[in-house]
Amino acid sequence: MSDPAATRRFKTEYPGVFYREAVRIGGSGLERVYYIVFKKDGKFHEEKAGRQYADNMTPARAARMRSDRIEGRRKSRKEIRRDQDQIRLNVAHRWTFDRIWDEYRSVKTIKGLVADENRYRNHLFQRFGNMEPGELTPSDIDQFRAQLLRKYEAGTVGNVLELLRRLVNFAGKRNLCAIPNFKFELPRNNNQKTEDLTPEQLAILLEVLEKDHNRTAANMMKLALLTGMRRSEMFRLKWSDIDHNRGFILIRGPKGGQDQRIPLNNAAIGVLENQPKSGEYVFPGRGGKQRVDINKEVNRIKKAAGLPKSFRSLHGLRHVFASMLASSGQVDMYTLQKLLTHKSPAMTQRYAHLRDEALRKASNVAADMIENSSVKKV
Numbered sequence: 001m002s003d004p005a006a007t008r009r010f011k012t013e014y015p016g017v018f019y020r021e022a023v024r025i026g027g028s029g030l031e032r033v034y035y036i037v038f039k040k041d042g043k044f045h046e047e048k049a050g051r052q053y054a055d056n057m058t059p060a061r062a063a064r065m066r067s068d069r070i071e072g073r074r075k076s077r078k079e080i081r082r083d084q085d086q087i088r089l090n091v092a093h094r095w096t097f098d099r100i101w102d103e104y105r106s107v108k109t110i111k112g113l114v115a116d117e118n119r120y121r122n123h124l125f126q127r128f129g130n131m132e133p134g135e136l137t138p139s140d141i142d143q144f145r146a147q148l149l150r151k152y153e154a155g156t157v158g159n160v161l162e163l164l165r166r167l168v169n170f171a172g173k174r175n176l177c178a179i180p181n182f183k184f185e186l187p188r189n190n191n192q193k194t195e196d197l198t199p200e201q202l203a204i205l206l207e208v209l210e211k212d213h214n215r216t217a218a219n220m221m222k223l224a225l226l227t228g229m230r231r232s233e234m235f236r237l238k239w240s241d242i243d244h245n246r247g248f249i250l251i252r253g254p255k256g257g258q259d260q261r262i263p264l265n266n267a268a269i270g271v272l273e274n275q276p277k278s279g280e281y282v283f284p285g286r287g288g289k290q291r292v293d294i295n296k297e298v299n300r301i302k303k304a305a306g307l308p309k310s311f312r313s314l315h316g317l318r319h320v321f322a323s324m325l326a327s328s329g330q331v332d333m334y335t336l337q338k339l340l341t342h343k344s345p346a347m348t349q350r351y352a353h354l355r356d357e358a359l360r361k362a363s364n365v366a367a368d369m370i371e372n373s374s375v376k377k378v
Helices: 059-071 077-093 097-107 113-128 138-149 154-173 199-211 215-227 231-236 266-273 295-304 315-328 333-339 345-377
Strands: 017-023 030-040 043-051 248-251 260-263
Touching (some): 030 059, 113 138, 215 266, 215 295, 215 315
Antiparallel strands (some): 017 030, 248 260
16 A cells, blocks of 8 residues: 555646655655646646656756646656657668668678778778768768778778668669768779789799698699689689580689680699689688688788788789780780770770780881891991
């Protein structure tokens, strides 16, 4: 049975404000619990204002609350709780970038996921994680781009913004939420970087690769140098993709799109024969699954060989492969395009000057022979 004293009303000097006495929360003794009474829209309302100690409530504060309620400047506790519940409900159903990223990651294949994960966590998460795509403005993108360009190269910034654009398009295609009606402007990037090694650098690298204890990393670097394969292509490479009889390697899902075949030269065969078989993948990751990273190992080898810091440990070797063929003067651009599995000839043109230089040297040989012949006759 409830204590009658807890229901007894005590008047205050403020009209419409009274209190009841109740056991003090978290302590001994009693404290006052203040209430307000008022009439609004033809109805009488009695609402709790707060406790004397727990809420630091006083008759004067309760009177101000009563005035605010009558004038519509303040919501009731019930209305506040209802609004808070609605906010929590809305948050649970909002398609923020964090939620879109989780959905995107769950349906995206392994290709490029590690790089995307790093870009999202390092750059996009803090700035846009709690925003919905529809809340983005051109100013948001401009400021973000400018901020990144102060620290990173245009290529890195472009990759981050491209991921943001992909997340927006992902949400739009699935009708998850409203998306911006403006285009993202990516920074201009001179992507014609072509890495190469001097004969001396190449000789040192080959010596380091031959002696390195991590055979998987060493063999991947050798294979990139001998075939021009991309890192992701080697990650996906299975033993069943190697056709020893016809002398070809099947490249699954290359950057250009459809599966393609590249020649398997004798040196590459030697590398593959030196790679232990421990499952379906040639260069397996943990648990025999598809590998997703090898940066630490190949960068260690690059450092041991004394290669430039800017040289990319695997993709740079793909450039070396292409540069050697182009500068030999024995390989035309169409053949080089096919070997590199480039989708269009434009991507191969960065090596054209090397081929032209080789042809000029060949032409000069002919000129020297003719000149020498003329001198002998005289």
